Each structure stands twice: as C-alpha cells, then as structure tokens.
Amino acid sequence: MGARLPPALEAAIEQRLVGVSRADLAERAARISGHYRAQGASSAVVRAEADAAAYALSRLPATYAAVDAAFEAIAERAPEFAPATVLDIGAGPGGASWAAVEQWPDVVAVALLDSNRAFLALAAELARSSDHPALAASRPVLADFRALTAPPEPADLVIASYALAEVGVSDAVETARTLWGLARGVLVVVEPGTPAGFERIAAARSALIADGGAVLAPCPHAEACPITAPAWCHFNRRLPRSRDHRLVKGASAPFEDEKFAYVALARPDLRTRGAGERVMSTPRVTKVEAAYRACTPAGLVDRRIPRRERERFVRARRLHWGDWAEDG
Ligand SMILES: C[S@@+](CC[C@H](N)C(=O)[O-])C[C@H]1O[C@@H](n2cnc3c(N)ncnc32)[C@H](O)[C@@H]1O
DSSP states (O other): OOOOOOHHHHHHHHHHTTTOOHHHHHHHHHHHHHHHHTTOOGGGTOOSHHHHHHHHHHTHHHHHHHHHHHHHHHHHHOTTOOOSEEEEETOTTOHHHHHHHHHOTTOOEEEEEESOHHHHHHHHHHHTTOSSHHHHTOEEEEOOTTOOSSOOOOEEEEEEESOGGGSOHHHHHHHHHHHHHHEEEEEEEEEESSHHHHHHHHHHHHHHHHTTOEEEESOSOSSOOSOOTTOOOOEEEEEEOOHHHHHHHTOOSSEEEEEEEEEEEEOTTSOOOOOOEEEOSOOEEOSSEEEEEEEETTEEEEEEEETTSHHHHHHHHTOOTTOEESOO
C-alpha cells in the first residue's frame, strides 16, 4: 500500500470538515472530479473554500501518494539532496509540501503559490497544523504561474504537482522552463497518469534537457523517450481510503489506485547514484522466470530472469512497477 497522509494533515482535514454536510461535500467532489476528467481547470469549479475542502478530502490523498512516490525516486537517485527551501507551484491545499517535509525534514522555508484564493486559504490553514516549523510558517503567494510578474524566490526544490494539467501543452512547457529557472537543485513535475498528463511530462522533459537539466527520475537516461503514442509512461500507487474518503466518493473499496506520470530534473552538479533501469510493468513471476519490461539507456527491454539464476531471480521477484532496478 502506498503513502498515507501524515496523521497531522489527516487530522487537520477532519477538523476543517467538522459540521460540514457529507452530502454537500460528495456533491462538490463529484462535480470537481467530473470537471477534471473533462480536462477543465480548477478555477471554474473550485470557487469557495467548501470546494477546496471537498478536493482535500477526495483528491488530496491520491495526489499526495503520487508526489510522495516521485520524491522517493528522487531521494533514491540523489541521497545527498537535502533541500532547505521549497516552492510549491499550483499548490492547491498544499499536499506536495507536506510530502516534501516528510521526505526532507531539514526544509527551512516553504512557499505555496496558487492563483486560487480558496485553495491558498485552505493550504495556509492546514499548514498551520503541521508540527514542522517551516510548513507551519509557509508563505502563501497569490499568483498566476503563467505570468509571474514578481517571480518568487528561487528554491532548492520546485514542485508542480497536478498543476500543469490546468493549462495547454505549450503553456505547460513555457511554465516548466520558468520553474526550471527558479530551481536551484531539483524541479519535479507530477501529472495524472493519462495520455494528456504524459504529453505535458514528455514535452517538459525534452525542453528542460535542452535547457541543461539532468534527468533524475523516472528515466535512467536523457535520450529521447522510447515511449510513444498510443502508449504513455505512467506509474501506479495504491493508497488507503479513509471512511470519509469512501463516503465522499461513493466508493466501497478501502483503497484506490492512483495513476501518475512524472519527471524530475536536477542541476548537473547534484551527486547521484549510478544508472540502473526503471521497471515499467508489474513483474510476472512464474515457475520458470520473473519477467518485466524495463526502461533502460538502450530503450525498452523485456527482461526475463530465469529461476535458475537464483540471486538475480530473487531480486527480480521483489520488484514492483516503478521501482529502480540496479541491473537487468
Ligand atoms: C489539480 S490542482 C493540484 C493541487 C495540488 N498541487 C495537488 O497536487 O493536489 C491544480 C492547482 O493548480 C492551480 N493553478 C491552475 N492554474 C494556475 C495558474 N495559472 N497559476 C497558479 N496556479 C494555478 C489551481 O488553482 C489548483 O490549485
């Protein structure tokens, strides 16, 4: 099971929802989800703080799990990366910043940038409940990321989580380039694991490599992406659903699967662990072998590790889709 929300965040959301009608939240959450599925932007559907709260209950656990997985991949490749400052662009209720301080507790300053007042107000309210001093004192910045007339301070870690989905592909690429200019260490872009999400990730990846970015994750190389339409690169995180989460989604399963796509780029001087390959499918283990698809510097490769190669087989059997494999 993937990451669950930090208890303090879960409690702060619960606290925010005391006395709020679950039927009203469910109605708002359904409207917001339908709007996102039709690739609409938040501004048309998240107008009041109650809408932002419905998002926090229904979508934040999944976007948190996705961004947490991307952070784990960054930490795995760059164990020495220890950001002091975080800039969370299109922060919404701020879940990505909560995940950042969980992964890198030495953060000393967090800025939450969004163009939506309802989201920013909720993000600030939730952040105040954190026992992490930098998150509790995080700075809300009301701004449009496509037109940063007064650009925010650069930061060691710049995050755009499920934010570039809200603008067209060319705006998304231009924004990614602006954000790269603000990233002193790492820029990570996370998007829904859909063809449209991956289109933005792939376009941002190419542009940022051209601008000098070193690919940290998920790709084990900076060559042209070997995944082309109709396929799309994405990963999956399974996350637990709380009772309220189930209620508001009208769902009965105690978990959900969040599909996401991402790319993390680093300044070339960041020390990283050597190249390996990325597991691109759920390994299939049979009596004779473990088999999975891997993204490697030489492109996509179907790995088949025979059971008789005991050590390699045992390692392969333990792999999951999205894992970093040391060798093929
Ligand atoms: C789907 S929400 C994602 C929120 C959060 N980052 C997460 O991962 O849960 C997209 C966020 O991007 C913000 N956003 C969209 N377009 C924006 C823009 N042009 N400038 C600033 N924020 C924007 C929205 O207001 C919203 O908060």
